[in-house]
Amino acid sequence: MGTQLNLVENNLHEVSVDNKRMLFHIPSSSLFQLDEVTGQVIDQLRQQSDLTDRQLQQRLESQYSPDVIKETLRELLSMEIVSDGRPLTPEIGVKHVESFPLNTLVLNVNTGCNLSCTYCYKEDLDKPSAGKKMTFDTAKSSIEMLIKESPDETRYNLVLFGGEPLSHLPLIRQVVEYAEQRFGELGKLVDFTMTTNATLLNETTIDFLAKHRFGLSVSMDGPQAIHDRNRITVGGQGTYAVVAAKARMLLERYRSRPVGARVTLTRGTTDVIRIWDHLFNDLGFAEVGFAPVTSGDISDFNLTDAELVEVFANMKKLGAHYLEEALAHRNIGFSNMHQLLTDIHEGSKKALPCGAGVAMLAVDHSGGLNLCHRFTGSDLPLFGTVETGIDREGLSGFLDQRLDRTNTGCSSCRIRNLCSGGCYHESYARYEDPTMPVYHYCDLLRDWIDFGIDVYTRIRAQNPAFFDVYITPRKA
Numbered sequence: 001m002g003t004q005l006n007l008v009e010n011n012l013h014e015v016s017v018d019n020k021r022m023l024f025h026i027p028s029s030s031l032f033q034l035d036e037v038t039g040q041v042i043d044q045l046r047q048q049s050d051l052t053d054r055q056l057q058q059r060l061e062s063q064y065s066p067d068v069i070k071e072t073l074r075e076l077l078s079m080e081i082v083s084d085g086r087p088l089t090p091e092i093g094v095k096h097v098e099s100f101p102l103n104t105l106v107l108n109v110n111t112g113c114n115l116s117c118t119y120c121y122k123e124d125l126d127k128p129s130a131g132k133k134m135t136f137d138t139a140k141s142s143i144e145m146l147i148k149e150s151p152d153e154t155r156y157n158l159v160l161f162g163g164e165p166l167s168h169l170p171l172i173r174q175v176v177e178y179a180e181q182r183f184g185e186l187g188k189l190v191d192f193t194m195t196t197n198a199t200l201l202n203e204t205t206i207d208f209l210a211k212h213r214f215g216l217s218v219s220m221d222g223p224q225a226i227h228d229r230n231r232i233t234v235g236g237q238g239t240y241a242v243v244a245a246k247a248r249m250l251l252e253r254y255r256s257r258p259v260g261a262r263v264t265l266t267r268g269t270t271d272v273i274r275i276w277d278h279l280f281n282d283l284g285f286a287e288v289g290f291a292p293v294t295s296g297d298i299s300d301f302n303l304t305d306a307e308l309v310e311v312f313a314n315m316k317k318l319g320a321h322y323l324e325e326a327l328a329h330r331n332i333g334f335s336n337m338h339q340l341l342t343d344i345h346e347g348s349k350k351a352l353p354c355g356a357g358v359a360m361l362a363v364d365h366s367g368g369l370n371l372c373h374r375f376t377g378s379d380l381p382l383f384g385t386v387e388t389g390i391d392r393e394g395l396s397g398f399l400d401q402r403l404d405r406t407n408t409g410c411s412s413c414r415i416r417n418l419c420s421g422g423c424y425h426e427s428y429a430r431y432e433d434p435t436m437p438v439y440h441y442c443d444l445l446r447d448w449i450d451f452g453i454d455v456y457t458r459i460r461a462q463n464p465a466f467f468d469v470y471i472t473p474r475k476a
């Protein structure tokens with residue numbers, strides 16, 4: 001007789017890279033190269049679903065010793081790739097969030113922006129003159145709330161956000177001074193980050209940002225013909241000339257940390273390689289990251305389905321270039337690829353799509369607590385205020401709905417622990433319900449991750465030092 005065995009298809013995914021069989025172990029997001037015997041065990045179980053351990057031994061005994069087969073089976077059972085009928089471990093142990101290890105606060109210092117980019121999604125975006133500015137009192141209360149709600153972190157991050165954050169520079173200066181003093185006296189570290197349209201930068205501001213080691217990214221969409229399609233002034237003029245000049249000044253002068261560019265891809269813009277080439281090679285950004293818009297508030301700017309397919313195809317072309325250069329030990333700063341390889345390298349597994357609502361909250365200009373920067377000003381109810389603290393019950397209730405994958409398409413998806421149902425704000429924009437997974441480009445995402453596994457395997461085999469130099473230190 002023997003024990004009946006079953007392959008747990010829900011826990012494994014295979015990608016072949018040249019003649020290697022790579023196994024992506026879904027519960028741990030780990031990648032293994034299948035040896036011959038493991039591959040054969042899997043094949044046998046796939047061919048016949050009710051095979052017993054004895055039958056398996058008989059089928060493979062002409063090729064492998066009983067001990068080798070037993071050991072292989074033991075490993076597959078321990079990884080729950082094969083089941084012998086015992087209940088499987090619930091995949092991601094968290095089913096309820098009670099504690100919030102908050103370490104990042106996004107401060108919306110001004111709802112106003114000095115530009116008028118046609119596609120801008122911000123729910124609370126105002127023209128410069130109507131911008132609602134955060135007061136120093138609110139900013140101070142935000143920092144005090146962070147310390148009170150989450151006193152045990154060693155490192156905190158304050159993200160200065162807008163509108164255009166530099167349109168309220170006096171507050172940023174006050175926040176930095178207060179935060180450095182306050183976290184300093186507690187023996188904690190504080191980091192500052194900011195995404196800016198760059199137009200208001202000057203040498204004095206750059207030196208201030210450098211002194212406080214701001215992590216900076218510049219919103220820029222590529223060469224002039226592409227950038228000026230959407231990134232325009234209130235009067236309708238393209239902003240490329242000024243942004244490019246300021247970016248050059250910044251990149252020349254800023255030595256504290258690498259500076260990235262953040263590109264928004266909207267309808268009609270799919271030329272990832274040309275954009276990367278301009279921002280990386282011509283302007284000298286250290287990293288270029290692409291954000292395809294598919295669920296913006298202004299639907300005319302969403303990429304069409306065909307364009308989205310093209311965007312992913314182009315990202316794969318740029319990914320192939322990334323691979324080529326990585327094998328020559330160079331990093332081309334393609335953030336989306338770099339992040340995917342980091343996730344695979346570190347075996348990231350996420351019960352939730354991002355840190356919003358757990359490690360991160362966004363404070364709107366008047367002190368309301370939102371899931372993230374994209375929700376400030378939206379109709380989604382607040383999760384507390386900086387004065388009253390986090391509405392823990394409300395926030396746990398929200399997160400519980402996303403943690404429970406029962407009856408969702410995500411429960412059997414092979415990238416469920418990397419995607420985790422996608423961005424809450426995309427769901428909100430698309431279905432008016434941030435608790436629903438975003439299903440709209442799952443096949444493209446799954447294919448992109450298979451591509452990442454392929455690239456990862458090749459770099460690992462041919463230039464493993466790339467990971468030590470370019471991936472691990474980035475996290476540290």
Ligand code: SF4
Nearest residue numbers: 410413416419421442
């Ligand atoms: S949203 Fe789609 S791709 Fe993401 S985990 Fe769910 S089914 Fe998979």
Ligand code: SF4
Nearest residue numbers: 354356372423424425
């Ligand atoms: S909810 Fe979406 S936009 Fe907000 S932090 Fe998460 S992934 Fe980003």
